[in-house]
Amino acid sequence: MIKRAFLASLSVLGLLAALTGCVDPRSQAHAVYMLIDTSGTYARESGKARIIINYLLGTLQSGDSLAVARVKSRSFSEKDIIAKVTFDTQPSQVNAQRRVFGEKVDKFLKTVKGSAYTDITGGLIQGAEFLNETGAGKKTILIFSDMQEELDKATMRSFPISLKNIRVIAVNVTKLNTDNIDPRRYLGRLEAWQKRVEGAGAIEWKVINDIERLEAIFSKG
C-alpha cells in the first residue's frame, strides 16, 4: 500500500517536473506596444490615450510588458519610446512600477508637441522589434491614431514589413474632415491598413473606436 502510494507520488512529481521544464514562463506573458499619434490635430486626443494606458496598466499582470511610443515624422527609433516596463513577478512591486510608468506618460502627454508628418509604418516596425525582443507569447500593437500616414519625401517605408504572430489593433480611429465628405476614404484607409497588416503576417487586425469597450483589446475575434 505504502509502496504504491510512494510510486504514485513519485510519478506525479516527475510529471510536474517535466511540465515545469517544458513551459517557458515568457511564452505565457503578454507584451503590448502602444503607438500614440502626435501629428497635427490628433495630438488633442491625448486625454483618451491616457484612459487607454490606464486600462492597460490595470489589466496587465506580473511578467507582462508594456511600452508606449510616439508616432512622429520618423518613428523607427528607440528614442520614440516614452516609457517601457516589464512587470515584476511580485504583485506588490507591480503597483510601484505602474505608478512610475503612469508618471512618465503623464509628463510626456503634458509636453506633447504636434509633428509635421505621421510615420505609422516606422512605429510598427519598431514595435514589432520591441515585442519580439520581449519573447512574450502574446504580442499586441495598439495604434492610437487616425491611421492617416504622411511621410516626407526622404522617408522610405514602401517595403514589406514583418508582423508575424502579432495582433494589431487600431484604437480611436477618428474621422478626418475629408472622410466626412466621402466616407469611402475612411473605409478605404482602414481596408488598406488591414491588407497591409495581414500581409505582413499579423494574426489579427481589429479597430476599436469606442473607448468604453476596451476589454475587446484582449479578447479574441
Add this chain to the structure above:
Amino acid sequence: MTDMRNWMIWPDNTMLSVLILLLIAMLCLYAARTPMHALIRSVGHALGGSLRLGARWLFVAAAEMRERNKTVLMAHGRQEVGQRVEREFERVGVLVTRDLQGYPTLQRKLLEEITRIEEDYKKCGEVPPPPPDWVEAVAAVANIKSGGNEVIQKILDDIRKSVNQIHEKALSEYRRSYETRHKILEGFMPFWRSVDKTMTQVDKKMTGLQESAGTVDAQMEKYKQINAKTDKAEHALTNSAFTQFAIATVVMAVAMGGAFINFKLIALPMSEMVGAADYITSTLRTSEVAALVIILVEASMGLFLMESLRITHLFPPIANLNDRMRHRMIWISLTLLVTLAGIEAALALMRDMIVAEKMASLQQLRGAQQAVPTDLLLARIPTAGQMLLGFILPFALAFVAIPLESFIHSSRTVIGALLVMLIRALGFVLRVLSNLARQTSRALIHFYDLLIVLPILAEHLVRSTRGGGAGVKSVGGKL
C-alpha cells in the same frame, strides 16, 4: 439502359424476357434451396450461439461479481457492526464501572437511612403513660355529698384543685410528647427525600444499562444476520452504502466549495512568494499550484489528525501505532495544521493589502481622489473577515476526512453494484440480440421459400399426384 437490354432474352419483349429470367432464377434458387437453408440456419446459429455464449458469460461474471461484492459488503458490515458492538460494550463497561462500583456505598447509605427511619419510627410509637389509677378514686371522692359541711367542702375543693393541677400537668406532658413525636416525624422528611433520590438514581442507572443492553441486542441481531449472509442484511447494507455515498458526496461537494474559496484567498498572495509569472502548464501558474498544494497539505494534516484521533480508519499503520506514538502524531499534525492556518490568515491579510494597493494605484493613475474610509473599524471588517476565514477554513477542511472515508468505503459497494447492473444489462442486450439472430435466420428461410413459391407449389402438386396426402403434408411441414 443498354446494359439492361443485354440481359433480355427477347429485347423487344421486355415483359416476357423478365418473366423467363425470373423463372430461371426461381429454378436456380429452388435447386440451391437445401444448402441455402443450411447456410442461413448455420449463420443464424453461429451468431445467436456466440451472442448467447457472451450473454451467459456476462451473467456468470455478474453473479461472481455480485458474490464478491456481497462478501466485501458483509465483511465491511461485520467490521462496522462489530466495532459498534464493541463500543456499546465499552459504554456498558463504563456504566457498570462507574455506577455499580459505587453500588456498595449506595447500598450502605440506603441501609443506614432505612435503619434510621426505622429507629425514628419506633420512637414515634412510644406513647405517654396513661393517667394514673387514682383518677377513679378521685372521681369517687368527687361524688361524696358535702351536705353543707365547710370542712368537707374545703377538702373537696382542695382535691379538685390538686386534681385540676395534675390534669393540666398530664395534659401538657401529653402535648409535649406529641410535639416530640411530630418533630421526629418532621425529621423523617430529608431521609425520605434522600431515599427517594437514591432510588431514582438507581432506577436511572438501571434504565441506562437496560437501554445499552437493548442496543447491544439489536446490533448482535444485525451481526447474526450478517454472519448468516441473509438477503435482508445484504439489502440493508447496500441501501446504507448508497445513502452514505450520497451524503458523503454532498458533504464533499460543500467541502470542495470551501476549498475553492480557500484557494481564491491564497492564490494571489502566493504569487508574491513564488512569483506570478511562472507557469507549470500553459494555463496553470506555479503560484496557483503552490496554493493548491497548501490546501492539500492542510487536508492531509486533517486526515492524519482524524486518523490519530481514531475517528477515521483509512491508514492501518496509524491505527496500529501505540498510544504514545499516536499522541505524538496528534500533536504534530495539530501543530502543523495550526501553523498552516496561521500562514493562511497572514496570506489573506497580504491579499487584502495587495488588492487595496492595486486599487489605490489605479485610482491614482486615473487622477481620482482616493476615497478616505469614514469609519476605520468598518473598513477593517473585510480584512478581519478574510483573516478569520483563512484561519478557520483549514480546520473545517480537516473534517473532510470523515466524509472522505465514508465516500471511499461506500463507493466500493456503489460502484460494484452499478457495475453488476451494467454487466447484467449488457448480458440482457446480448441475449436479445442472440434471439434476434436466430429469429432472423428463421425469417430469412421463410422469405427464401417465399421467393421460390412456384417451384415449391409444383413440387407439392407432383408429390400429391404421386403419393397422396402424405407428400403434401411433408412439403407443407417444411414450408
